[in-house]
């Protein structure tokens with residue numbers, strides 16, 4: 001090969017790298033390992049983690065322990081889905097493009113929106129992407145966000161808005177719900193969008209109709225974060241006139257994976273389609289009239305429009321969106337309703353059962369679907385540590401993000417949590433709270 | 445080579461069996477009452493759902509998801525999979541995308557329940573193995589990039605770019621400086637200027653010189669204290685290493701700007717030259733390129749950033765810290781720009797890339813880059829002769845790095861076939877075409893990146909196929925203009941798709 005090139009050594013191919021920027025000596029990294037050695041090392045690291053199969057987990061707060069059917073991994077492991085690049089050559093990418101089209105259809109139908117793109121990175125950055133669209137669409141510069149929106153979503157919004165100089169105003173959610181009047185008061189003529197989550201971070205179902213009306217009255221767009229797995233039983237955001245619906249797709253057949261990769265979904269009204277971020281698959285025909293799909297409306301995108309693009313996103317989360325589509329097919333039309341009903345009924349049971357425990361009360365009263373907040377009459381961390389010893393992950397301590405709810409605990413009930421497990425949680429929680437109170441009492 | 449490609453000679457074209465199959469969506473395959481999932485039985489008191497929800501909150505009609513049994517779901521997606529071309533089936537020299545082999549061990553490792561079933565909010569003391577892996581990956585990327593601090597959070601390259609620009613903004617503002625412009629060469633990737641706009645800056649283009657590098661005079665003329673940053677890829681998107689990199693860095697640092705390295709082309713220089721040593725302050729690494737995360741048909745990826753000391757205080761949170769042999773996640777960083785996304789990043793990608801780095805080690809990574817560069821130069825040399833050299837000359841003819849850019853302008857002028865036509869005809873030969881029409885600077889660009897995991901026979905085969913296609917074009921340009929012939933569908937009407945966008949299926953029409 002060197003002869004064909006006409007050089008004497010591979011080193012000669014790097015003659016254009018000036019000496020001053022050449023690495024002298026080898027990288028300070030360990031020597032290479034065999035496949036067996038690498039696997040053993042990784043298995044050892046994996047073994048140091050307490051994962052959702054090795055405890056009974058009530059932890060949610062953005063990602064949830066739902067069952068991932070075997071069919072998902074099986075199909076995703078096909079190299080034809082796993083190893084291609086973005087479908088730049090549609091004639092040899094019809095599989096991936098058709099998946100995108102099916103996925104867009106499913107997301108639009110679930111959310112009640114007109115259109116969906118083919119995925120964005122994940123939930124919080126999806127909301128930030130919606131903010132950028134709202135800024136472009138309205139030419140306004142303020143964002144108003146409910147404090148009942150997941151704290152990581154709010155943080156991501158603020159970081160992104162910092163770049164282009166928009167301000168983010170938070171409205172409190174005193175009773176665990178966003179109050180339409182308080183929201184309305186925070187919106188002014190320069191407000192580009194209002195951000196809500198339904199069910200919100202506390203698990204509670206918001207009064208979307210009133211909130212959307214408050215925002216639209218001042219000409220602001222409404223961005224609603226939704227959880228797709230609750231949309232079998234909850235009226236879709238589109239029915240309330242929401243302009244953009246985004247969210248985290250992990251609950252649709254994706255792994256927990258310590259936080260990613262999953263996917264973000266991004267759906268909107270028809271009016272906004274030409275400002276949407278990301279890839280969109282569209283139907284067309286080939287030279288002989290056969291049905292097919294291509295990436296479409298690419299004049300929105302960075303590779304065509306560069307600095308005038310509506311977003312910078314390029315690589316997104318196609319494989320994870322495929323997992324979502326397989327999962328929705330598996331769950332099916334009946335299953336999406338059934339899983340919602342199962343969750344809401346078990347959650348209602350769990351809520352009542354936990355509220356009856358000595359030293360435990362509900363933090364808020366509003367109706368919930370899969371997650372709810374309780375208040376412990378004991379230090380939350382001490383209680384969680386005790387539950388962990390019992391092999392139970394009790395949930396997410398709300399004090400991490402809401403100092404005013406220092407005693408709050410967010411408990412998630414997926415379809416994988418049985419009545420027996422809920423009863424066990426109630427029993428151990430009662431014991432842990434009692435023990436923690438005693439310790440606190442003794443120290444006092 | 446696709447045997448069918450040989451059969452297609454002249455205007456006689458027969459429909460392949462796959463072409464004869466009409467595409468049917470999973471919604472069209474649905475039948476009322478069919479299903480796959482069985483859910484757990486209700487084991488708590490039954491309740492009326494409408495009682496559990498506020499008035500008006502319940503869904504009146506369930507969403508119309510597919511109604512289909514598991515065997516048919518499997519067949520549907522298997523059938524679709526066969527309508528994709530993929531890296532495991534053939535050569536994929538898509539420039540700028542580093543389509544190297546994805547080792548199979550990585551999928552097995554990523555599926556370990558200790559990783560795949562780990563909740564992102566699991567407290568640090570019960571996720572020590574995951575944090576240790578992230579720490580080790582951070583340290584490895586730090587060494588490879590030659591910069592002390594790494595944050596794994598960004599989700600892809602463009603997300604890393606946006607993060608880097610926000611870091612630049614925070615850095616300057618902290619010093620009381622307000623800067624408005626970001627410089628980027630005209631060869632830069634589209635995500636660069638798009639990220640610049642999203643970060644609230646204005647893009648100023650820098651010209652390319654006759655050697656394919658940054659035009660130093662133009663850079664000097666544009667570099668002043670209104671410039672926040674220069675974004676550069678090195679080697680750049682022409683596949684050329686900028687020999688003036690030290691001078692470029694000193695010009696930018698002289699005006700107080702940061703230097704951003706778009707790491708999409710890191711595969712050329714691992715273990716040879718480090719962006720930190722070149723003078724860059726911020727680097728993103730596309731783990732789905734140089735570090736073997738399978739591309740998934742458009743993601744997932746991951747775009748960690750490595751930064752210098754002066755940028756470190758502003759990095760996104762949470763940050764991993766090591767204390768007395770234990771790992772923790774710190775959010776208490778007062779100068780941090782905050783969060784670019786939820787949780788800790790695309791951890792599943794970290795597992796695969798870390799496995800790759802462990803497998804190759806220091807010497808293996810360097811050998812990978814050397815071989816990638818060797819393969820590209822070999823193809824470049826082979827293609828200097830014959831029809832390829834005549835109709836598809838290289839635009840900047842010097843030693844390339846891991847990729848190079850041809851121009852199909854002579855083919856267009858003399859044979860009346862464009863880069864697009866050649867790309868489409870390559871599909872018939874069983875190859876994925878190069879990246880076309882990028883970088884914009886090169887007329888009728890064809891950007892070829894073979895990567896290090898291809899054999900010399902494959903590289904020869906591809907050059908031969910190009911030669912054959914050009915020969916076909918000499919004889920019958922129309923034949924090449926109408927390619928492809930053997931793919932699952934033939935050339936698709938993109939203009940019609942954009943004019944009248946059909947982006948979801950009309951489910952009412954199916955009812």
Ligand SMILES: Cc1ncc(COP(=O)(O)O)c(C=O)c1O
Pocket residue numbers: 313314315540541600601602603633635636677681706708709730745747
């Ligand atoms: C040179 C260059 N820069 C940036 C990017 C963007 O990276 P990503 O797709 O990971 O966002 C790419 C990839 O397409 C690229 O080739």
